[in-house]
Amino acid sequence: DGGITQSPKYLFRKEGQNVTLSCEQNLNHDAMYWYRQDPGQGLRLIYYSQIVNDFQKGDIAEGYSVSREKKESFPLTVTSAQKNPTAFYLCASSIGPGPTFEAFFGQGTRLTVV
Amino acid sequence: AQSVAQPEDQVNVAEGNPLTVKCTYSVSGNPYLFWYVQYPNRGLQFLLKYITGDNLVKGSYGFEAEFNKSQTSFHLKKPSALVSDSALYFCAVRDNANAGKSTFGDGTTLTVKP
Numbered sequence: 001d002g003g004i005t006q007s008p009k010y011l012f013r014k015e016g017q018n019v020t021l022s023c024e025q026n027l028n029h030d031a032m033y034w035y036r037q038d039p040g041q042g043l044r045l046i047y048y049s050q051i052v053n054d055f056q057k058g059d060i061a062e063g064y065s066v067s068r069e070k071k072e073s074f075p076l077t078v079t080s081a082q083k084n085p086t087a088f089y090l091c092a093s094s095i096g097p098g099p100t101f102e103a104f105f106g107q108g109t110r111l112t113v114v
Numbered sequence: 115a116q117s118v119a120q121p122e123d124q125v126n127v128a129e130g131n132p133l134t135v136k137c138t139y140s141v142s143g144n145p146y147l148f149w150y151v152q153y154p155n156r157g158l159q160f161l162l163k164y165i166t167g168d169n170l171v172k173g174s175y176g177f178e179a180e181f182n183k184s185q186t187s188f189h190l191k192k193p194s195a196l197v198s199d200s201a202l203y204f205c206a207v208r209d210n211a212n213a214g215k216s217t218f219g220d221g222t223t224l225t226v227k228p
Contacts, residue, residue, distance in 0.1 A: 004157075033216075042118075042204060042218035043158075058215065090157055099146045099208035100165045103216065105157030 003027065006091050006106035012114050013078065013085065021076045021109045023091035029104070031097040032074040036060060037088040037108075046089075049074055050097035078111065086113050116141040118207050120219035127195045127226055135190040135222045137205030147188040148206040148216070149179055158204060164188060175199070195226045 004025045013019045025032065031050050035043040045058030049068040063082025068074055074093075078085045089109045094101040117140045127133045139145055146165055150158040162173025164181045172178045179190045188205060205219040 006157075035218075040123075040220065042220045043216075045215055048215065088155075092158075099210055100163075102148055102160040102163055103150075103158070104160070105150075107157045108155070110155070 004091060004093055004104055004106035006089075006109050008109060009107065011109055011111045013111060014114060016080045018077055018079050019111065021078070021089055021091075021111070023074045023076065023106060025072050025074075025093045025104075027093060027095075027104060028071070029093035029095050030071070031094045031101070032068065033092040033094075033103065034058075034064075034066065034074070034076045035090045035092065037090055043090065046076065085111055087111060116207050116209055116211075116217045118205050118217050118219040120203075120205055120222045122222050123220075124223045124225065127224070129197050129226050129228050130194050133192050133195040133199070133224065133226070135203050135205075135224060137188045137190065137219060138186050139188060139205070139207045140186060141207055141209040141211075143209040143211050145186075145188075146208045147179075147181065148208075149173065149177070149188075149190050150204045150206065152202045152204065152221075161190070161203075195224075197226050197228050200224055200226045 007022045033048045034046040044060050047066040049055040052071045065077045091106045092103040119138045148163045149161040152158045164171050169181045202221045204221050206216045
């Protein structure tokens with residue numbers, strides 16, 4: 001079954017902790033993205049990767065880090081520098097980085113600071 | 115810079131009636147426009163896109179959208195709404211100048227009442 005898998009579905013973080021959200025795709029897509037969704041707001045881009053071993057900051061990259069060592073994997077680390085990390089995080093991929101390709105989304109990870 | 119506006123936070127329609135969810139955009143180059151749907155606590159699902167050609171685009175689940183260049187709009191429509199269409203709908207835009215990045219609207223909640 002092809003698709004994007006995000007894990008865990010729910011994640012709780014204590015103040016000062018780093019946490020890593022997993023995103024794996026078996027669609028053979030080149031481009032991958034991380035978005036943050038807050039209530040009443042659209043999706044905001046955190047980081048994106050157009051090809052393996054390369055990634056760029058999105059609009060709200062502060063307090064986050066990523067890696068793209070394998071084509072199928074794009075993990076996101078929420079660091080202690082992110083002051084308000086409670087949100088719904090969505091990973092997506094597309095066939096390529098070009099503007100004509102639609103995105104395929106995972107089911108999301110809901111992160112809560114406790 | 116590219117931007118998307120969804121002027122209505124909420125749209126309510128009766129089952130069987132036509133529905134319209136509005137979207138306007140601003141880009142510096144040629145627009146590539148997308149509609150996605152999100153059900154509670156899930157990722158986004160792609161509905162349809164406009165790349166070029168016919169201004170009326172047909173997509174999944176009986177949805178269609180009309181691209182209007184002069185009004186910079188891309189409204190989502192369906193001739194006969196179903197209760198199961200109730201969800202959060204997002205419009206998104208990409209252009210060649212920002213090929214790696216999509217800009218999403220804030221979303222419109224569609225409620226279809228029986």
